Amino acid sequence: MKKFVIRRLLLSIVILFFVSMIIYAIMRCMPTSFVEQKAMALSQKPGAKSYQEWLDQLNAAYGLDVGIVQGYLKWFVKLITQRDFGDSWYFNMPVLEKFSSVIWYSFALSLASFILEICIAIPLGVIAARKQYSGADYAITVFALIGISLPSFFFATVLKWIFAVKLNIFDLYGIVGRNYMNLSTGGKILDMAYHLVLPAITLTIVSVGSLMRYTRTNMLEVLNADYIRTARAKGLPESRVVNYHAFRNILIPIITLLGGTLPGLFGGAMITETLFQIPGIGYTSYQCIIQGDIPFVMFYMLFFAMLILLGNLIADILYAVVDPRVRVN
Amino acid sequence: MSEEKNVNNSEELALDDANRVQVLSPGMMVAKRFFRNKLAITGLVIIICMFLFAFLGGVVVPYSQSEVFYTSEEMKKDYAGATEISEYQVFANDGVELPKDISSKLIRALVKKEPTIETRDGSTFALNELNNDIFEIASADGSESLAYVCKLQAYAPEGGLVESGLTAAMVAARANDETSFDYNGESYTVEEHGSGTMVRNASGEDVAYVTSYSINAVENGVSITIDFREAVVKAITDNAESFDFNDEEYQVANTNGQYEITKYKNTSVINQFERPSSKHWVGTDANGMDLLARLMYGGRISLLIGFVVVAIELFLGIIVGGFAGYFGGWVDTLLMRLVDIIYCVPSMPLYLIIGSIMDFYKVGAGVRIFYLCILMGLIGWVGIARIIRGQILSLREQEFMTACEACGISIKRRVFKHLIPNVIPQLVVFASMDIGSVILAESTLSFLGLGVKYPAASWGNIINAVNDSYVMTNYLFVWIPAGILILLTVLAFNFIGDGLRDAFDPKMKR
DSSP: OHHHHHHHHHHHHHHHHHHHHHHHHHHTTOSSOHHHHHHHHHHTSTTOOOHHHHHHHHHHHTTOSSOHHHHHHHHHHHHHHHOOOOEETTTTEEHHHHHHHHHHHHHHHHHHHHHHHHHHHHHHHHHHHHTTTSHHHHHHHHHHHHHHHSOHHHHHHHHIIIIIIISOOSOSSOSSOTTGGGSOHHHHHHHHHHHTHHHHHHHHHHHHHHHHHHHHHHHHHHHTSHHHHHHHHTTOOHHHIIIIIIHHHHHHHHHHHHHHHGGGGGTOOHHHHHHHTOOSHHHHHHHHHHHTOHHHHHHHHHHHHHHHHHHHHHHHHHHHHHOTTOOOO | OHHHHHHHHHHHSOTTOGGGSOOOOHHHHHHHHHHHOHHHHHHHHHHHHHHIIIIIHHHHSSSOTTOBOEEEEEEEEEEEEEEEOOSOEEEEOTTOOOOTTHHHHHHHHHHHTOSEEEOTTSOEEEEEEOSTTOEEEEETTSOSEEEEEESOEEEOTTSSBOOHHHHHHHHHHHHTTOSEEEETTEEEEEEEETTEEEEEETTSOEEEEEESEEEEESSTTOOOOHHHHHHHHHHHHTTOSEEEETTEEEEEEEETTEEEEEEEEEEEEEOTTOOOOSSSTTOBOTTSBBHHHHHHHHHHHHHHHHHHHHHHHHHHHHHHHHHHHHHOHHHHHHHHHHHHHHHHSOHHHHHHHHHHHHHHHTOOHHHHHHHHHHHHHHHHHHHHHHHHHHHHHHHTTSHHHHHHHHHTOOHHHIIIIIIHHHHHHHHHHHHHHHHHHHHHHHHHHHHTTSSSOTTSOOHHHHHGGGGSHHHHHHOHHHHHHHHHHHHHHHHHHHHHHHHHHHHHOTTOOO
16 A cells, blocks of 8 residues: 555656646747736836846846756756745745635635535435436436536626626625725624635536536445345335445445545636636636746646646545455555 | 237237347447437437537528628717807907007906006007997007907808908997998998897898807818808807707707707717617627627537547547557556646646637637647547546457457457447547537637637637626626527537436446
8 A cells, every 4th residue: 555655656746747847848838928028018117228138137037048948947956956936927926925825715615615515416416316217316417417517607607697796695706895804803704705605606516517426326336236135125214225325335436536526625716716806726827827927837737737646646545445345556 | 009010010920030029239229228318319409409500500690700780870979169259359450460469468458457558569559448348459549440359259151260350340330339331342231140240241141250159160171151150159049959950950068158069970880789689689799790690600619629629539549548558568658657647737727828828929710729629639638548548458358359369350450440349338428528528618718718719709709798797787698698508518418428328338227
């Protein structure tokens, strides 16, 4: 087990190295990057140096005066030796500082929708499987597939239109209300939670479908198993068969799946956060991508890749831990 | 019904007749199970309708996706402005030259109510007050009248001012309340019109209109005739809100003594956000383009991108996954590490980065779609490669593969003729659901403005209009139909994929 985990971790580092290389090369392809725009803005100030002078100076300052390979090595060496991702150009502060200031918004949002998702998906999935091909099963299947098929931007817009424009219950954008500064500490937290309601609903609805389908499929499989037939033959009530014998067994695949998605809670929801202008990691990196802020985007992409690798690793480990019949290798 | 049929059959056929047994190939079994699935059929119908809507509809609809519609709108346009003349004007008599600073000195004299004006060059003039707020500038000894001062202006028939001498004569006549006067040997008559005075010459032609209002056209090159001036002045003195002139209606609005004369004029404007009508069934968008046509052409692009991307993914995924799974060993390790790397690159941020790179390079709308397909194909194939490899790893250990090997069939044939067809069920299911997710990703990108770009239409970039909150709140017909079309299309592909999975699954009970 230990050997397996160590091998996977080493492999992950190699993969991350290649991912960072690819992302850096792509980011450097932007011809009119952040620096050129900044140089343009600076050179237009009264009494400023010429555009070319500013450009050269800024390129040197941001480490863009070298080629892609040297630039990458410079970035990489700095990361290894000083554990420093550099400063975000767009936000003008250290990347890690910006990251730690925004990540908790994303985490709160993702956690809320994660919990909602579990509360909705698992019961509905079980019901659908118990009454396969009934009206309830069809309704739940259609609901799950609609959730999967809904474009999050469209659904978010519909929610905004209904709840923010027509009913005027929530705000259109933002994480805090107008009189946020006048609220007490508890009030501030409630205000933020209030502003996270619509984004959380959006995220939940668009992602609840897959867990629901997964629960249903696994429940169907378990209900066809021999031990369920035995349990029924023993004369156990159906509720006990389903809720006790079957449900415990579907927990194996579900915990594996959910464990694998845990790191994703830190990844942020780029589209939803951008639409509601929640200043989480997703919205922040969206702004950085648009602006061509190389250090922050490099960090975000690596962070995201790391989360994916970590999720897979956790799923594999959980698979072995939860089900003793499975051996990792 | 079926029993009846059975009876008929048994009458005609012997008990052991081969025709009594219905033989179904595995494919037909799958098809039968598929067509029994209500949701899958719904999905199939929706997809067929979408194709008809996008590809046939685009041909049938009389408009193109980038045709801009104009509408003529009655717009209130400023035509002229009128103000009461507040400063005294000096009209010198014919042949009289006054010093240049006479106006300023005159104002001083009027304010101080002095009877004489002294100019900078030392000459002095007498200032006599006459009737009707008119003053006369005379030589210092009062013997000779030099000019008249009043808050009036005299306009020539076709715009412009009347010569100073004639005006002075007219003013003199007005000061004396005379209805006729002589100037340069011609006689003129004066007639009151509203608060202005119309001056006619001996043959009855209008020569000038004297009024206390200064009226200027807003647009350059428009000359205001004295008849129009007369109408305006009349409207102002009557406090009328509108008046007719030459069969056209003009409006007069008074703001603190500034009169604005406006008139309705037909102007051609872009037909923005027109509500659904018989001409535009879904209305028009911000650029005045027909939304129905754009939805159809956008559907073409969305569906096309979905199919092309999945085709690229299948091509790459089958080749890489097939070789990795069949050969195993270092080939497998190498290819799967490549898959791992690509799998780890977050796809949406990467699309955004490449989208903004294309923005910077100003890639044309058509080429952009092409690049977008290739990019999404290059990122998306890893899922298929993993499925194929996993399946092949388990399939290649089975007896039929050993038999293939024993028969001496070439490796290429073994992989592509014997292994891949066994993976097709999973592939078909995956591909049909993948088309849906590709369409979703494309529309999200276009919605963010980094996918398909104007003037090319896509369902995503039609919804992009909601970034303007005003459009979101007031013009539902712009973004709701596109969103529903995306939802229906993706949903239909998912229904079909789901139905196919159930149909392919031999364990399925019905």
